[in-house]
Amino acid sequence: xxxxxxxxxxxxxxxxxxxxxxxxxxxxxxxxxxxxxxxxxxxxxxxxxxxxxxxxxxxxxxxxxxxxxxxxxxxxxxxxxxxxxxxxxxxxxxxxxxxxxxxxxxxxxxxxxxxxxxxxxxxxxxxxxxxxxxxxxxxxxxxxxxxxxxxxxxxxxxxxxxxxxxxxxxxxx
Amino acid sequence: xxxxxxxxxxxxxxxxxxxxxxxxxxxxxxxxxxxxxxxxxxxxxxxxxxxxxxxxxxxxxxxxxxxxxxxxxxxxxxxxxxxxxxxxxxxxxxxxxxxxxxxxxxxxxxxxxxxxxxxxxxxxxxxxxxxxxxxxxxxxxxxxxxxxxxxxxxxxxxxxxxxxxxxxxxxxxxxxxxxxxxxxxxxxxxxxxxxxxxxxxxxxxxxxxxxxxxxxxxxxxxxxxxxxxxxxxxxxxxxxxxxxxxxxxxxxxxxxxxxxxxxxxxxxxxxxxxxxxxxxxxxxxxxxxxxxxxxxxxxxxxxxxxxxxxxxxxxxxxxxxxxxxxxxxxxxxxxxxxxxxxxxxxxxxxxxxxxxxxxxxxxxxxxxxxxxxxxxxxxxxxxxx
Numbered sequence: 001x002x003x004x005x006x007x008x009x010x011x012x013x014x015x016x017x018x019x020x021x022x023x024x025x026x027x028x029x030x031x032x033x034x035x036x037x038x039x040x041x042x043x044x045x046x047x048x049x050x051x052x053x054x055x056x057x058x059x060x061x062x063x064x065x066x067x068x069x070x071x072x073x074x075x076x077x078x079x080x081x082x083x084x085x086x087x088x089x090x091x092x093x094x095x096x097x098x099x100x101x102x103x104x105x106x107x108x109x110x111x112x113x114x115x116x117x118x119x120x121x122x123x124x125x126x127x128x129x130x131x132x133x134x135x136x137x138x139x140x141x142x143x144x145x146x147x148x149x150x151x152x153x154x155x156x157x158x159x160x161x162x163x164x165x166x167x168x169x170x171x172x173x
Numbered sequence: 174x175x176x177x178x179x180x181x182x183x184x185x186x187x188x189x190x191x192x193x194x195x196x197x198x199x200x201x202x203x204x205x206x207x208x209x210x211x212x213x214x215x216x217x218x219x220x221x222x223x224x225x226x227x228x229x230x231x232x233x234x235x236x237x238x239x240x241x242x243x244x245x246x247x248x249x250x251x252x253x254x255x256x257x258x259x260x261x262x263x264x265x266x267x268x269x270x271x272x273x274x275x276x277x278x279x280x281x282x283x284x285x286x287x288x289x290x291x292x293x294x295x296x297x298x299x300x301x302x303x304x305x306x307x308x309x310x311x312x313x314x315x316x317x318x319x320x321x322x323x324x325x326x327x328x329x330x331x332x333x334x335x336x337x338x339x340x341x342x343x344x345x346x347x348x349x350x351x352x353x354x355x356x357x358x359x360x361x362x363x364x365x366x367x368x369x370x371x372x373x374x375x376x377x378x379x380x381x382x383x384x385x386x387x388x389x390x391x392x393x394x395x396x397x398x399x400x401x402x403x404x405x406x407x408x409x410x411x412x413x414x415x416x417x418x419x420x421x422x423x424x425x426x427x428x429x430x431x432x433x434x435x436x437x438x439x440x441x442x443x444x445x446x447x448x449x450x451x452x453x454x455x456x457x458x459x460x461x462x463x464x465x466x467x468x469x470x471x472x473x474x475x476x477x478x479x480x481x482x483x484x485x486x487x488x489x490x491x492x493x494x495x496x497x498x499x500x501x502x503x504x505x506x507x508x509x510x511x512x513x514x515x516x517x518x519x520x521x522x523x524x525x526x527x528x529x530x531x532x533x534x535x536x537x538x539x540x541x542x543x544x545x546x547x548x549x550x551x552x553x554x555x556x557x558x
Contacts, residue, residue: 035273042302042309045447046323046337084462092355092461099254100356108464143268143468145319 033153037146038071048078050139050147057151062132070124070136071147074117081113114140187471191269192333200471202261204346205331211260211346218256218364221404222249224397225371229378232395236381241374248367255360256345263467264350265336267317267325275318282313307446324447326430340429349429352467355460358423361416368412372405426455 034057041051052071054064091109095102121138129136129149137148187200195204204211222245230242270278282298289295298313300320311320314327317334321327326338328348337351349357375398382391392399422432426448431437437445449455 035277037274037277040322042304042311042323045304082463084458088463089457089461091464095464096359096460099251100258101254103464108466110463110466114466140466140468141470142271142274145267145270145322146274148274 031153033151036149036151038149039146040144041075047082048139048144049075055149058134058149061134061151062129066128070128073120074139074147077113077117077120081110184475185471186469186473186475189475190469190471192266193331194266194333196471203263203469203471204260205341205343205348207330207343208346210343214256214344217404217408218249218252218367221371221401222367224401225375228395228397229371229374229401232382233374233378237377245367245370245374248363248370252360252363252367255356255363258356259342259349259353259360260345260347262347262353262356263469263471264348265338265352265465266331266348266350266467266469267319267322267334267336268469269316269334270318278313278318278320305446307444309446324428324431337428338430352465358416358419358460361412361419365409365413365416368405368408371401372409375402375405423459424452424455426459 036055036057038050038055041049043049050071052068052075054067058067087109118138118140121136125136133152135150135152137150139145139147142148185200187196187203190196193206195206195208196202197204225245226242230245233241286295298320300311300313301308302311302323303309304323309323311323313320314334316327316332319334321334322336324337325334327334328338328341330341331348333348335348335350337354339349339354339357341348342357345357345360347353378395379388379391379398382394386394419429422429425445427437427445431445437443437448449458
């Protein structure tokens with residue numbers, strides 16, 4: 001402990017405060033322009049996989065490779081969660097012998113992977129997407145149907161309010 | 174503008190879920206609306222087993238073996254556990270599309286259809302996907318505003334799209350789908366075993382006792398036996414038959430829904446693209462596969478704010494998305510947008526006062542309070558079925 005520790009903690013705090021400020025800046029200055037939805041890829045069956053096709057709306061906002069890496073990593077996580085193999089059999093058989101009561105106190109493998117996914121998405125948002133005015137919503141909040149990416153318009157540059165550039169949210173109804 | 178005083182009333186998401194389900198235990202239990210037949214199932218199982226334990230077990234434990242009632246108890250508990258698991262779980266309900274998503278899909282459909290001359294019907298909303306060299310049609314659900322994933326179907330009774338929809342079972346008072354199919358199968362299997370077990374030992378008991386006491390005297394001493402034999406006899410045919418049918422489905426990795434519709438019956442060279450062509454693998458996937466989590470987040474919190482519309486419109490330009498979506502009429506009239514119901518209060522006060530303030534933002538732009546079961550900060554693991 002001592003000065004080294006204090007410096008380390010201070011560094012961590014300022015780093016986090018900086019990250020929060022980045023998101024604050026985003027929220028303060030930006031307004032939602034549109035959302036793009038990455039659909040599921042069913043070519044391998046009902047396993048949870050998302051299409052890696054790069055949507056046109058993100059063309060000017062983010063590099064193709066970064067986007068594809070994110071989606072491929074997410075696909076990898078879901079494949080790991082849904083893998084049918086030794087561990088899932090063991091978990092299934094063990095749970096069956098206890099009449100699945102063990103699930104009341106144990107976290108399943110899928111849930112553990114979902115936590116990892118949640119942390120990964122948070123990290124990606126902080127490091128890559130928020131600085132570019134984008135935001136990924138965890139697919140589990142959309143029923144694992146889509147990856148929702150919100151695109152924020154920077155109000156300072158556009159000069160107009162969100163309604164003119166938004167195509168989805170506030171069109172006249 | 175002064176800081177907004179808002180009254181926060183905390184509700185859980187299950188209270189605002191569309192569909193015709195009933196929830197109990199503050200969202201932990203999820204069932205269909207009509208539960209009458211489920212209560213009948215419970216009554217029959219508990220009633221028959223009680224009679225068995227009261228009339229047969231004392232005699233059999235003494236004259237044959239004490240293992241007989243012990244095994245019966247174990248089997249009874251297993252049957253009840255599987256029944257309750259099937260009845261109380263989320264079968265794999267797909268949440269309805271948010272207004273943004275629904276609108277996006279509509280735009281995609283319109284773009285794909287091109288210009289439809291007025292007076293003509295637009296083409297049916299179908300997406301084709303290729304799964305294992307088989308073309309599978311994904312249908313659009315007008316209620317849920319989504320293209321249903323493969324094997325999903327909309328249950329008219331519960332008014333939900335359910336993944337890997339098997340059927341709606343009134344005996345368990347719930348749909349049978351991806352998340353609770355294995356429990357349903359184990360329930361029918363264990364119930365068959367229990368019925369056969371009770372039936373067999375009823376006969377054994379009557380025979381053994383008749384040798385010493387006579388047939389009529391035996392029936393007089395244990396009147397419950399007659400009732401049990403009647404119930405078991407009729408149950409046997411239906412439950413054992415059902416177990417056999419579902420064993421067939423499991424081995425072929427099919428659902429009841431697909432079987433009834435004849436989706437993979439072999440006509441026009443269509444084959445089941447989900448089958449591994451190996452009965453052991455199919456069996457393992459269906460019964461020992463990973464346990465899918467519920468995507469409904471029934472017990473998540475929705476913080477409702479009783480703020481005035483004036484505040485909402487003033488804040489519209491500052492707060493991304495959330496309020497704008499909320500104030501416009503959603504595509505689905507009854508649908509709430511639960512995840513977007515939490516406007517970050519801190520931003521409002523901040524915009525209202527000075528830009529220099531640095532409010533304490535707890536988390537990333539998750540638009541709702543994260544599900545308790547998935548975050549590390551939850552005090553205890555919330556167990557939902």
